[in-house]
Amino acid sequence: MASSQLYNSLLSSSLLMKSHSTSAVHHHIPKLVIKCNATPSTVNTISPPPSTTKFSAKYVPFNSISTNTPTTEFYSLNEIVYRSHAGGLLDIQHDMEALKQLDGEYWKTLFDSRIGTTKWPYGSGVWSKKEWVLPEIDNDDIVSAFEGNSNLFWAERFGKKFLQMNDLWVKHCGISHTGSFKDLGMTVLVSQVNRLRKMNVPLVGVGCASTGDTSAALSAYCAAANIPSIVFLPANKISMAQLVQPIANGAFVLSIDTDFDGCMKLIREVTAELPIYLANSLNSLRLEGQKTAAIEILQQFDWKVPDWVIVPGGNLGNIYAFYKGFRMCQELALVDRIPRLVCAQAANANPLYLYYKSGWKEFTPLKASTTFASAIQIGDPVSIDRAVYALKNSNGIVGEATEEELMDAMALADSTGMFICPHTGVALTALIKLRNSGIIGPTDKTVVVSTAHGLKFTQSKIDYHSREIKDITCKYANPPVQVKAEFGSVMDVLKKYLSNTRLH
């Protein structure tokens, strides 16, 4: 048997066996296992952290972290708590002293050794960093689709053609199980719920308000673990592709005649009354998973730190998650600095941008208007304090994009072979503006975070390419040409097309 055949047969038999590391009883545990790009055993071998080192994490008030004030208020991750005693946000604090017992080189080698393996659960991009995420959860309680490990794409043509940049990258977090970065956080949250339910904590289900992506991720992970999910969606404000996801995955879907902020208010009231666990990013468990995308970027650059990372922002959990991931890598000596962060908002839903422009003087929630970047149509973001902290501590910038700018940026990116969502168009617009003003230089290593798959937002692309958008020129539209089914007509249009096309 040729070595490649032998390898393939070994690989498929190990996939069938799910490659679980222990022989404990696994069959009752719902797990999604996805075939990943495992490579033959070229990975470094490294021992797992010594069993004498005990890693742990707990909830603390976010302001004790942001003001660096010691606190006596903390909660176990097994408690159901979303707010501090004073009503503020929470954060998850890891025992950094325990993590520091192992040096930066150790962590890098450990994380690198787990990439692309099928070993449960470490082949997941999130759970490959388990010690930094939910160190105390039993592997058997984890609900994972082997999320993460997403493509960090060198946007060579886009960078060179439109921005004279040679080191531009797009982190495709949307090329994932449910088509958005939410999978990274949801695997952590649903795993913890799975654990709580096994501990007989009386939780009847998990609920969220959503602009489409959180609900898709929640319903998929809950369905895999046989946990009821309940989703509150703003009626007629999310794409058809997003709406069908929770429906297909068996969630209880409420379509409510309000916007996202209205749904968020309702789910918070409902989860305060009923034993339904809250799955929005107000719940800091989510951000522990999302922060691994930052660690993954460093890993993909062989631990070289990019100069800029640009993230589209709505409810504003993700920008903080990126900050936290980078900051942990710095604190634990994997890298010696962090990138400058840029948060990009749609001009129709820009409360953070206005706050930034006021010199951080005044935050005013607003009523967000309709935007093609519908997943960030949010006027009262729950993580506003987290976002401000992340931006202030990374010498960050906030940008915004009009509807025309974001749709043009999306069309330009697509014309170079990508197929991005409008939110990534918002982030690219921020990049274009910062590059044109010279703030981002031609050789700056820059990462744009693509947050959802373009296939979830095809209607916006159809509208653009049909030039059917009021007040927008759609200057990069590429509509199909209607032609009669006869040779002469086809030749005529082809000749016209070819005479206008430069060969290069």
Ligand SMILES: Cc1ncc(COP(=O)(O)O)c(C=O)c1O
């Ligand atoms: C596709 C997409 N991009 C960006 C965001 C913004 O993320 P965050 O709410 O964490 O700011 C969201 C959700 O809000 C989203 O669904």
Ligand SMILES: N[C@@H](CCOP(=O)(O)O)C(=O)O
């Ligand atoms: N875009 C989000 C909005 C809710 O954000 P969350 O991160 O707080 O859950 C969505 O897809 O619902």
